[in-house]
Amino acid sequence: MIEFINVEKTYGNQVKALQEINLTIEQGEFVAIIGLSGAGKSTLLRCINRMHDITGGQLIVDDVEVSSLKGREIREFRKRIGMIFQSFNLVTRTTVLKNVLVSLVPELPFWRRLTGIFSKEDKIKALSALDQVGILDKAYIRVSQLSGGQQQRVALARTLAQNPDIILADEPIASLDPVTSKQVMDDFKRINEEMNISVIINIHHVEVALEYADRIIGIRDGKVVFDGKSEEVTDEILDNIYKGQMEKKTMIEDKEE
Ligand SMILES: Nc1ncnc2c1ncn2[C@@H]1O[C@H](COP(=O)(O)OP(=O)(O)OP(=O)(O)O)[C@@H](O)[C@H]1O
Numbered sequence: 001m002i003e004f005i006n007v008e009k010t011y012g013n014q015v016k017a018l019q020e021i022n023l024t025i026e027q028g029e030f031v032a033i034i035g036l037s038g039a040g041k042s043t044l045l046r047c048i049n050r051m052h053d054i055t056g057g058q059l060i061v062d063d064v065e066v067s068s069l070k071g072r073e074i075r076e077f078r079k080r081i082g083m084i085f086q087s088f089n090l091v092t093r094t095t096v097l098k099n100v101l102v103s104l105v106p107e108l109p110f111w112r113r114l115t116g117i118f119s120k121e122d123k124i125k126a127l128s129a130l131d132q133v134g135i136l137d138k139a140y141i142r143v144s145q146l147s148g149g150q151q152q153r154v155a156l157a158r159t160l161a162q163n164p165d166i167i168l169a170d171e172p173i174a175s176l177d178p179v180t181s182k183q184v185m186d187d188f189k190r191i192n193e194e195m196n197i198s199v200i201i202n203i204h205h206v207e208v209a210l211e212y213a214d215r216i217i218g219i220r221d222g223k224v225v226f227d228g229k230s231e232e233v234t235d236e237i238l239d240n241i242y243k244g245q246m247e248k249k250t251m252i253e254d255k256e257e
């Protein structure tokens, strides 16, 4: 369970990226966070795995206060939380399998991980993660030879091999075509349902968010302006979440006239 209690995040430059965030996300939920560019979506996600420190309130993940973690504890904590980026963050000149294996031994220095010898147990874990996302046949192919969608699946397999409780995905389909996006979203959905892994995803495609997520959290100017079931999202609610843009757009149009 993830609990935000009056969470605030102010960056060094005094930008208030998050304010008064109060949320409870239960284990196994599929949540989409939507909102304008700059609303605070990435910041919110990154506070959960302590990539960013919160500057106020409390953030509790499975009974642990995230701010209280130190050094080694942070690394242990992060193993339970997979993070997926738009840019995949893969090493493209090496094989799919090695990219997945690397996540299993994060303690090793980077060069050892790339050249390193992995245990049979780790290899089985990595291969089964690739199987779960349907790209087992690509295990020995270089990542650079895969399509964008296949690369995103490698990133997902890498996260799955860690056996996480939570997957955070920051715009995982932003650079994919609609068909590939659907495949990747189907993977997330399946993993969420079959493995009871919580999935929290930042996404600009509202239709996709509504189709896949059970719950939508709308963020505007660092605040939660909507939190409810996908079915409850109406055009008025979307207008409110994206209000800033509507107003700005009108202002620009007014000026142009
Ligand atoms: N490292 C940082 N240092 C200072 N300010 C930052 C930093 N990261 C983000 N911000 C600011 O915090 C606010 C929220 O940014 P954030 O990246 O969370 O938005 P977002 O909703 O993810 O946007 P996008 O949809 O464009 O990815 C913005 O005003 C941004 O400029």
Ligand SMILES: [Mg+2]
Binding pocket: 041, 042, 043, 170, 202
């Ligand atoms: Mg972002």
